[in-house]
Amino acid sequence: MFSIIIPLYNKAHHITETIRSVLQQSYERFELIVVDNNSTDDGLNIVQQISDPRIGIYQEGNQGVSFARNKGVSLAKFNWICFLDADDSWEIDQLLNFKINIDQHANLAVFANNYKIIDQRGKERTCERNLLHYHHFIYTLPCFFKDYSELDMPVNMNSVCIHKNVFEQIGGFDVRLKNGEDTLFWMKLFLKNQVFISDYVGSTYNLKATNRSNALSAFSQELPVIKEFESVFLNEPVLHAHQSGFNAFIAKHLFVSVMANIKLGKLALARSFFFDKRLYYLPQKLTLIAAVMLCFTPLFISRWLLQVLQKNGLIH
16 A cells, blocks of 8 residues: 655665664555665665565665655555655554545545654654644645744655655656755645644654764755745745745745854854845744854854753754
């Protein structure tokens, strides 16, 4: 019933636990497709040593995570598609919960469970959601931008189950983008679909994992995906009533680059973002003020202050 796609690139330290969390699922009708992106560590060899007929392994050149996910979907023999990153994991009833909700809501084509987050400090918490934005567990687009900018993403890569037809209608993940391609995909997904999001906490998103794709250096410049967000927004009149939420959504993406540069010690580059008026739509004004303080103090003070703010959970 389910085809599970795992893109693999240099995740030898985590892939065993990730695959084990799939093979231990209480609902057992699935296939697991691992698409290796030319790993240079021992990750591929580790997967090859796992003996289970439900696992298929495919090797591709290092063409990026979006290509790997799209390739996995093209190889899928089942209609219900799930994704799992190679350094994250599932709880034992993730698929069973999807199956129950699919059976009960035959008119829907996108399902999600709640999820946990392990931050860079190793602290675990459950995804923060605004329950006022759900009607009988059904979530629709208008609140997407607001929720993303103020709380956590309502879904993430490990928490969704999508019918293959929906994936193909969206066009898959944009292979031109190196960052933010998943958020662009969710934006398009919510634009055209109602999503059933259950309370079951079915996966763990591990931000502390080694070799995560969101390395700081990748965020030091404005991300190309922001232009894609703006293009989709401008070309969809139904979104225009949500301009304020969208402004905050863009501001949060710009703020990620501000913080990346501060952490890298590139304070001049961080300061340059404050000339962009879009940044000032960030809802977290105290966080914005803290970033200004970090940007406009000498580097040694900035680094000390950053540690203090992070230790007290005032900035991430």
